[in-house]
Amino acid sequence: MKARVFVRPKPSVLDPQGAQVRRALEGLGYREVTDLRVGKVLELTLEESDPARISTRLEEMCRKLLANPVIEEYSWEIEGLVSRGEWH
Numbered sequence: 001m002k003a004r005v006f007v008r009p010k011p012s013v014l015d016p017q018g019a020q021v022r023r024a025l026e027g028l029g030y031r032e033v034t035d036l037r038v039g040k041v042l043e044l045t046l047e048e049s050d051p052a053r054i055s056t057r058l059e060e061m062c063r064k065l066l067a068n069p070v071i072e073e074y075s076w077e078i079e080g081l082v083s084r085g086e087w088h
Contacts (some may be wrong), residue, residue, distance in 0.1 A: 001046050002079040003058060007067045008039030042066060054078055 009015045015037050022036035048054050058076045067074040075087045 001049055001051075001054060003044045003046060003054060003076055004079075005042040005044065005058060005062060005066055005074060005076045006039060007042070007062075007072050007074045008037050010071055010073050013071045039072075051078055051081055 009018070018036045018038040021038060022033055025033050025036070044058075046054055046057070048057065055076075055078070058078075062074045062076070063069060073087045
């Protein structure tokens with residue numbers, strides 16, 4: 001089963017990379033972008049078919065390694081499922 005984990009800075013954390021990309025877009029004429037946050041997407045292939053078990057394991061992975069819960073929030077989606085993990 002495949003899953004994607006989305007990690008981004010918390011709204012209260014400054015994002016200098018996002019600010020720089022937003023300024024670059026503005027310089028290219030895309031002035032409608034008023035805010036931009038840069039995050040990361042991790043794509044995982046798991047040897048598990050139970051969505052509940054996958055969600056539990058993804059939560060553990062995010063808390064232990066994939067995200068820094070002090071400054072980042074995360075969510076995930078499991079391929080083939082409509083629902084998505086909540087932002088934590």
